[in-house]
Amino acid sequence: MRAPSAKTNNTSRGIPAISIRDCVVAYGDNIVIDGISLDINQGSIAAVIGPNGSGKTTLIKAIIDLVPMKSGDIRILGKHLHSVRQMIGYVPQRFDFDRYFPMTVGEFLDLARRIHCQKHFPASRVEHKLREVGLPKETLYKHLGELSGGQLQRVLIAQALINDPSILFLDEPSAGIDIMGEAAFFEILKHLKTEHDTTIIMVSHDITMISHIVDTVVCVNHKLLCFGSPAEALTKNKIEELFGAHQHPYNHPGHGADHDRKPAK
Amino acid sequence: MTPMPLLEMISYPFMQRALISGVLLGVLLAYLGIFVTLRKMAFFGDGIAHSSLAGIAVAVLAGWAPLPVALALALSIALLIFWLERSTRLPTDTLIGIFFTASMALGVLLMSFSSGYQPELVSFLFGSILAIQNTDLIITALVGGAIVAWLGLSFRSLTYMSLAEDNAAVAGVNIRLHTAALYAALALATVLGVKILGVVLVSALLILPAATSRLLTRSFRSYTIGSLILAEVMIIGGLLFSFRYDLPSGATIVLIGTTLFFLAAIARRLAR
Numbered sequence A: 001m002r003a004p005s006a007k008t009n010n011t012s013r014g015i016p017a018i019s020i021r022d023c024v025v026a027y028g029d030n031i032v033i034d035g036i037s038l039d040i041n042q043g044s045i046a047a048v049i050g051p052n053g054s055g056k057t058t059l060i061k062a063i064i065d066l067v068p069m070k071s072g073d074i075r076i077l078g079k080h081l082h083s084v085r086q087m088i089g090y091v092p093q094r095f096d097f098d099r100y101f102p103m104t105v106g107e108f109l110d111l112a113r114r115i116h117c118q119k120h121f122p123a124s125r126v127e128h129k130l131r132e133v134g135l136p137k138e139t140l141y142k143h144l145g146e147l148s149g150g151q152l153q154r155v156l157i158a159q160a161l162i163n164d165p166s167i168l169f170l171d172e173p174s175a176g177i178d179i180m181g182e183a184a185f186f187e188i189l190k191h192l193k194t195e196h197d198t199t200i201i202m203v204s205h206d207i208t209m210i211s212h213i214v215d216t217v218v219c220v221n222h223k224l225l226c227f228g229s230p231a232e233a234l235t236k237n238k239i240e241e242l243f244g245a246h247q248h249p250y251n252h253p254g255h256g257a258d259h260d261r262k263p264a265k
Numbered sequence B: 001m002t003p004m005p006l007l008e009m010i011s012y013p014f015m016q017r018a019l020i021s022g023v024l025l026g027v028l029l030a031y032l033g034i035f036v037t038l039r040k041m042a043f044f045g046d047g048i049a050h051s052s053l054a055g056i057a058v059a060v061l062a063g064w065a066p067l068p069v070a071l072a073l074a075l076s077i078a079l080l081i082f083w084l085e086r087s088t089r090l091p092t093d094t095l096i097g098i099f100f101t102a103s104m105a106l107g108v109l110l111m112s113f114s115s116g117y118q119p120e121l122v123s124f125l126f127g128s129i130l131a132i133q134n135t136d137l138i139i140t141a142l143v144g145g146a147i148v149a150w151l152g153l154s155f156r157s158l159t160y161m162s163l164a165e166d167n168a169a170v171a172g173v174n175i176r177l178h179t180a181a182l183y184a185a186l187a188l189a190t191v192l193g194v195k196i197l198g199v200v201l202v203s204a205l206l207i208l209p210a211a212t213s214r215l216l217t218r219s220f221r222s223y224t225i226g227s228l229i230l231a232e233v234m235i236i237g238g239l240l241f242s243f244r245y246d247l248p249s250g251a252t253i254v255l256i257g258t259t260l261f262f263l264a265a266i267a268r269r270l271a272r
Helices: A055-063 A105-117 A124-132 A135-139 A151-162 A180-196 A207-213 A237-243 B002-010 B014-037 B041-062 B067-090 B092-111 B119-126 B134-163 B163-171 B175-197 B205-216 B219-245 B249-271
Strands: A018-027 A032-042 A046-051 A071-078 A089-090 A169-172 A199-203 A216-221 A225-228
Touching: A018 A055, A018 B134, A032 A055, A032 A216, A032 B092, A046 A055, A046 A207, A046 A237, A055 A071, A055 A169, A055 A199, A071 A105, A071 B092, A089 A124, A089 A151, A089 B163, A105 A151, A124 A151, A124 B067, A124 B205, A135 B163, A151 A180, A180 A225, A199 B249, A216 A237, A225 A237, A225 B219, A237 B002, B002 B219, B014 B041, B014 B092, B014 B175, B014 B219, B041 B067, B041 B092, B041 B119, B041 B175, B067 B092, B067 B119, B067 B175, B119 B175, B134 B163, B134 B175, B163 B175, B163 B219, B205 B219, B205 B249, B219 B249
Parallel strands: A032 A225, A046 A199, A046 A216, A089 A169, A169 A199
Antiparallel strands: A018 A032, A018 A071, A216 A225
């Protein structure tokens, strides 16, 4: 199944940010991603949704080569990943670090800066990126273990932005943060899109967020089940197909409290 | 301790060899200890050290120099653990446990063929400052120097990889290569430390400086520097103390380190 490109205000651009063709990923005999093909346009915000164990995270990890594909082809900005690594940022689902490990936020971000782009970016970039995710300069001197869940998530986003990525991947970015933190997170994503034209691809369980800020929805349950704008993709039938009738935890845009909210432009 | 005995102590060639070797080992094991504690691999050093017993037994029986044989065996086991970890998906500590006991069993079996008291084996088990020969010092300088140089080049990649492996991979850090090289470096450095600290105690030098420094520091920079200073204090203090009072060097070094650890734990508690 090949999904059409999402209609965003960037369709005039020739090369998709991400182009996936017949992607198959298997863990042993267990096929997790079964022949998915799709294009994500540059400058768009795309959300990958699906039930638990449907292969959402695996799809993201296959795109950025953290899990190997059994077959298929993935291009990022028309190229193989190894030649565009410096244009990618990634925020993992879980950051299983030792919270008592002696490292300040400044040291952590500077480590990422030096790994990504030793010669190109000055040390002041660390402070700049911290401000960009809405954290004060004093956070630089805080111990990583002192951060709240929301602050840590912003630091991880700042770390992923350290090399000014053209494409940002986020795996369940709003998990574990409160409503206020989620609202601030939306603002960061909107800022990235509008100010930096960053393409954002995220795994999400949050249908509210999808209807607010996402341009493209990618519904996955091992195969690609739906693809398009939230209004197009998240019909009642599609959601029931994806999560099972009366079992899905979401409201969909056409039938829930959010039905009159418009997707982001 | 009066200044005179100290000067006298370091005037002995065997003590000079032990101190030079100890200072280099301090740098090596303190740096590697940072990754050992960060990656929760404390058992790795212990397992490799015990595994080296089989190599020492082979060398003693064949009349070869024990250190090169033990280094070769430890390197092989480290790379085998790395390969098996990926091919069998068994936890690292399970694999280390298998090699640890199998190599010890082989060592004990081989030593049973050799009759009488084995002073060399005893010095390998518990460490001895008299055991460092010129060839050992040269091997320690060459192998240890190469590992320190590699650590200097790869320190950031290793740190980033140990903290956030997926992010490091996305940024282009070769995770497989760095992990295999870290295992190899850990195995070689552990065996280099066996002569002074002994098979039974050498892993303490991977754990104690990093663990103690961690109790006292907040930033990574101070943590790294603290680990290095503590390792050197442990080794130099332990060597001098063991010589002065005719004590086993390995045990003295470890007990000085343990004392520092408890003092740090008390200081941290009081500082709260």
